[in-house]
Every structure is written in C-alpha cells, then in structure tokens.
Amino acid sequence: MAGKTEELGTVVSTMDGPTTTAFSFVLNSDSVRKGQFVKVETEDGILIGSVSDITRANRYFERAESVAEYERNGSRVMESFPTTDWEYTIANCRALGLYSHDNLLVRNVFPPAPGSKVMPVEENKLKEFLGLDDGGLEIGKLAAHNVAAKLNLNRLLQKHIAVLAMSGAGKSYLASVIIEELLDRKKESGRPAVIIIDVHGEYTGFAEGAGGYRDRTTVIDGKKIRIGMPAVSPQVLCDFMPEISGTAKRELISKLEALHKERREKHEPYGIDDLVHAIEGDPSIKDNIKGPLISWLYTLKGQRIFGKATYPTLKDLAQPGRLAVLDLSDIDSMKKKQIIVAYFGRKLFRARKKEKIPPFLLMVEESHNFAREKAKSSEFFAKPVIETIAREGRKFGASLCLISQRPVQLSTTALSQCNTHIIMRVTNPYDIDHIGESSEGIDKGMLGAITTLRTGEAMVVGEATNFPVFIKVRLRKSRRSSKGESIESIARKFEEMREKKKQDVEAFL
Ligand SMILES: Nc1ncnc2c1ncn2[C@@H]1O[C@H](COP(=O)(O)OP(=O)(O)O)[C@@H](O)[C@H]1O
Numbered sequence: 001m002a003g004k005t006e007e008l009g010t011v012v013s014t015m016d017g018p019t020t021t022a023f024s025f026v027l028n029s030d031s032v033r034k035g036q037f038v039k040v041e042t043e044d045g046i047l048i049g050s051v052s053d054i055t056r057a058n059r060y061f062e063r064a065e066s067v068a069e070y071e072r073n074g075s076r077v078m079e080s081f082p083t084t085d086w087e088y089t090i091a092n093c094r095a096l097g098l099y100s101h102d103n104l105l106v107r108n109v110f111p112p113a114p115g116s117k118v119m120p121v122e123e124n125k126l127k128e129f130l131g132l133d134d135g136g137l138e139i140g141k142l143a144a145h146n147v148a149a150k151l152n153l154n155r156l157l158q159k160h161i162a163v164l165a166m167s168g169a170g171k172s173y174l175a176s177v178i179i180e181e182l183l184d185r186k187k188e189s190g191r192p193a194v195i196i197i198d199v200h201g202e203y204t205g206f207a208e209g210a211g212g213y214r215d216r217t218t219v220i221d222g223k224k225i226r227i228g229m230p231a232v233s234p235q236v237l238c239d240f241m242p243e244i245s246g247t248a249k250r251e252l253i254s255k256l257e258a259l260h261k262e263r264r265e266k267h268e269p270y271g272i273d274d275l276v277h278a279i280e281g282d283p284s285i286k287d288n289i290k291g292p293l294i295s296w297l298y299t300l301k302g303q304r305i306f307g308k309a310t311y312p313t314l315k316d317l318a319q320p321g322r323l324a325v326l327d328l329s330d331i332d333s334m335k336k337k338q339i340i341v342a343y344f345g346r347k348l349f350r351a352r353k354k355e356k357i358p359p360f361l362l363m364v365e366e367s368h369n370f371a372r373e374k375a376k377s378s379e380f381f382a383k384p385v386i387e388t389i390a391r392e393g394r395k396f397g398a399s400l401c402l403i404s405q406r407p408v409q410l411s412t413t414a415l416s417q418c419n420t421h422i423i424m425r426v427t428n429p430y431d432i433d434h435i436g437e438s439s440e441g442i443d444k445g446m447l448g449a450i451t452t453l454r455t456g457e458a459m460v461v462g463e464a465t466n467f468p469v470f471i472k473v474r475l476r477k478s479r480r481s482s483k484g485e486s487i488e489s490i491a492r493k494f495e496e497m498r499e500k501k502k503q504d505v506e507a508f509l
C-alpha cells in the first residue's frame with residue numbers, strides 16, 4: 001500500500017486535458033485504484049481529485065506491423081525489443097476541489113500543470129475533504145482506501161435517505177448496518193428511534209439470539225396489528241374509502257361521532273361491528289346510501305385491521321435508541337399493508353410534531369409499493385403520508401429511509417426530498433437514467449460505475465458527504481432473520497422435521 005509520501009505519478013498532457021475538471025497522470029506506483037482520492041500541488045493550492053478510471057497502453061502494440069512482427073517472432077522480439085518497457089498506465093481523474101493557500105476549500109479554476117507530481121491524500125485531509133465525521137455512522141470503508149466511512153448523523157437524517165439498487169445488491173443488508181449503527185449510539189450522542197416497515201420479515205433477526213440487539217428491539221407481528229376503533233377519527237376512516245359519495249361520507253362521520261360520544265361516556269370499548277350495527281339500524285339512512293356504505297365497511301372488516309384497542313402503541317413503536325420492526329411478511333393483502341403504513345406513519349408524524357416521541361427514522365422496504373409515482377388514491381393509501389413526511393419531516397426530526405429496487409416507480413415528490421442517495425448495483429438502463437436525473441452531482445462515469453458494483457458496494461451521493469464516494473459496506477453484527485434463510489437450509493430443516501415427526505409417531509405406536 002502507498003506510504004504517506006509515496007509519489008503516485010506525474011500529470012501528463014493528453015488530447016483532452018488537463019482541464020479545470022479533469023486531468024490524467026501516468027502511474028509510477030501500482031497502488032493506484034479506481035475511486036482513489038489523490039492530490040496535486042498547483043499554483044493556487046492543493047487540488048484533490050478522484051480516479052475515475054485506469055487504462056494501460058503500449059505504443060508497441062498500437063501499430064499493426066509491430067503486432068504482426070511480435071506474433072511471428074514471439075519471444076525473440078521480447079529479447080531484442082523489451083516491449084514491456086513501452087507499457088505505461090494512465091489514471092484519469094476528476095478534479096473535485098482545491099484547498100487554497102489559506103486552506104479554504106474552493107472550486108478549482110485553473111488546470112494543474114503537466115509534469116506536476118500526484119500524491120496520496122493524508123487520511124485526515126481526506127476525511128475533512130469528504131465531510132466524514134468520527135462520531136458518525138460507520139457503514140463501511142471507502143473503496144480504495146483503508147478509511148472508515150463514517151457519515152454524520154445530522155447530515156444523513158436531516159433530509160431523508162434513499163437506498164436504491166436492484167434486488168440482491170445488498171440494500172437490506174446495508175439497512176441492517178445503518179440500524180446497528182443507530183442502536184449502538186450512546187445516549188450522549190443523541191439516539192433517534194428506528195421503525196422499519198419489514199415486508200419480507202428480514203429484520204426480525206434483531207430480536208433473535210442472546211446478546212446483540214435483542215434487548216433493544218420490538219418485533220410487531222403484522223397479524224396482531226390493530227387500529228382501535230375508539231381512536232379512529234372519521235377522517236381516517238374516510239381516507240380508506242375514497243370511492244364513497246359525499247352523502248355517504250357525511251352519514252358515516254355523524255354515526256362514528258355519535259358512537260364515539262356514547263361509548264366514551266360509558267367507558268365501553270367498541271369495534272367496527274358496532275359502527276355497522278349503528279348504520280344498519282338507522283331507518284333514516286336511505287338504502288342507496290346505506291347499501292354501499294355497509295358493503296364497504298364489510299370489506300374493511302374483512303381486512304381484520306380495526307379492533308377495540310390500538311396495537312402497537314406509540315410506546316411500542318418509538319423509543320430512543322430502540323428498533324421497532326413491523327413484520328408485515330405474513331400479510332397478503334396489499335390494501336391492509338397500505339392501511340398499516342398510512343395509519344401508523346401518520347400517527348408517528350403527528351406525535352413527533354407534538355414532541356410526544358423522540359426524533360425517528362422510518363425505514364420503508366419496497367417503498368415503491370407504498371409511495372408509487374403513478375398511484376390511484378384508492379389503492380395507495382400510504383403515499384400521502386410518506387410524501388408529507390418527505391416534505392415537512394425535516395422541521396420536526398422525522399426522517400425517512402426509502403428502500404427500493406424500482407426507483408422509476410417511486411414517487412418523485414418523495415424521492416426529490418431524499419437528499420442522500422445510497423446507490424448500489426443497478427443494471428436496468430431505465431433505472432440508471434432515472435437515478436442520473438434524480439441524484440445531483442453524479443456524472444456519466446459514475447453512472448457507468450454503478451452497473452459494475454459488486455454486492456455490498458455502494459455509492460453515497462448528496463447531503464451526507466461533500467462529494468460522491470464509493471464505499472464497501474461493512475459486515476453486519478446482528479443476526480440474519482431466520483425468515484431470510486437460504487432455500488437449502490429451509491429445505492433441510494423441513495426434511496429433518498418430517499423425519500422427527502415420523503419417528504415420534506413410530507415411537508408412539
Ligand atoms: N456488505 C455485505 N457483505 C456481505 N454480504 C452481503 C453484503 N451485502 C449483501 N450481502 C449478501 O448479499 C445477499 C443480498 O443482499 P440483500 O441485502 O438481501 O439484497 P437486496 O436487499 O438489495 O435485495 C444476501 O445474501 C446478503 O447476505
């Protein structure tokens with residue numbers, strides 16, 4: 001690896017540079033890698049650049065006749081002509097910024113001189129340049145550097161995060177690493193609450209196994225989630241039935257309000273059945289209103305989401321330094337998932353506005369299913385809540401982390417409010433284009449690099465760092481959820497269980 005003072009190479013003049021935005025250098029060290037940060041001394045100060053790609057050239061092999069000669073004579077040419085001596089390697093760099101002589105970071109306005117020496121950047125300078133924070137969230141290491149990528153919490157959460165990549169690129173794994181970092185924070189450093197909408201049951205592992213994060217995690221089983229009828233405002237109920245007529249809505253509102261009043265006075269719990277009875281039993285409601293209203297209420301009842309009391313409570317959901325996993329993996333109905341995210345998302349945001357709960361990070365897996373760009377309001381109940389938090393959350397300490405493998409389908413309103421994008425491997429050209437348009441500060445070269453990222457590698461762009469950086473996500477400390485188990489292991493356990501049952505039966509007989 002490069003020592004602190006090791007020279008990396010020399011700036012060369014090429015057909016297209018050096019310019020104020022790019023330069024190239026010939027390597028005299030084999031320790032230069034794509035993505036590495038380098039520095040060059042210029043008349044105006046110290047220019048910092050990053051290696052965008054590396055090419056090897058050999059003039060001997062540029063000419064057809066010399067290649068033909070080589071093919072004919074092979075090793076004899078090697079003896080008389082040391083062709084490898086002709087080989088050189090060029091690193092192309094982006095010129096990112098300049099530390100002026102008084103150590104201010106400014107935009108570079110003059111190209112570096114050909115012949116200038118290219119040097120490694122010292123670790124501390126690099127951290128300062130990128131805006132890394134020693135007290136921040138350590139999500140991995142900088143690619144091409146042995147430097148921890150610690151992202152400042154405020155910069156990361158103040159304006160929401162989007163984690164975008166195709167499936168299998170490592171989004172959920174990275175989300176787990178972010179959660180670990182948040183849960184591991186000390187009280188003195190400020191600990192937000194973390195809530196994750198877990199559609200595949202991938203995060204329940206936080207509550208498994210001794211030690212680890214079990215004592216800081218609450219898993220909420222999706223099937224047990226209920227919205228308590230007494231706490232439901234007429235407006236909430238109407239939100240979940242956008243198709244009903246104005247008259248029907250008015251009837252519903254008046255009936256629900258009357259029910260609230262009557263039962264509260266008696267301190268009696270009540271559920272959706274009581275509302276249905278009240279409407280059915282009222283002869284003053286016209287049949288053409290009553291019919292659709294009742295049928296719609298039955299549909300809602302069929303979702304088994306409204307109950308006599310609300311579960312989870314705010315206390316279950318949002319505690320400083322704790323994780324709440326809303327495990328929706330056993331819920332098949334998309335409508336029900338939408339209702340859950342809409343209701344509890346709004347509840348969290350309201351409570352945060354009134355400072356009843358700590359600042360929180362709401363992480364949403366498959367967020368394109370909850371905040372879809374082209375959504376019918378009758379099917380996507382959660383979209384308005386997510387967009388509201390995206391627009392207004394910052395003022396109140398309500399942050400979002402939207403995780404998606406279909407960025408094209410994700411609400412542009414929500415995505416545009418995510419000022420940090422963590423992008424992992426994406427190969428679909430439509431998604432690449434979309435990311436290019438929606439992420440500020442990434443160029444064509446970086447977009448190209450996104451297609452070649454390996455699992456667990458990511459590019460961070462936006463608010464969290466001063467410049468886009470490539471990182472390698474660290475290994476997780478928490479347990480993988482047993483639901484995220486490999487097919488091999490599930491299949492093995494299934495057979496083992498079968499056999500055990502058979503043995504049990506035989507023993508019994
Ligand atoms: N940083 C990493 N280090 C090691 N393995 C990883 C890393 N990121 C992802 N993986 C592995 O790659 C696979 C896919 O990751 P996952 O997070 O489920 O992808 P996604 O959520 O994008 O579909 C998983 O088996 C996971 O364990």
Ligand SMILES: [Mg+2]
Nearest residue numbers: 168171172173
């Ligand atoms: Mg995933």
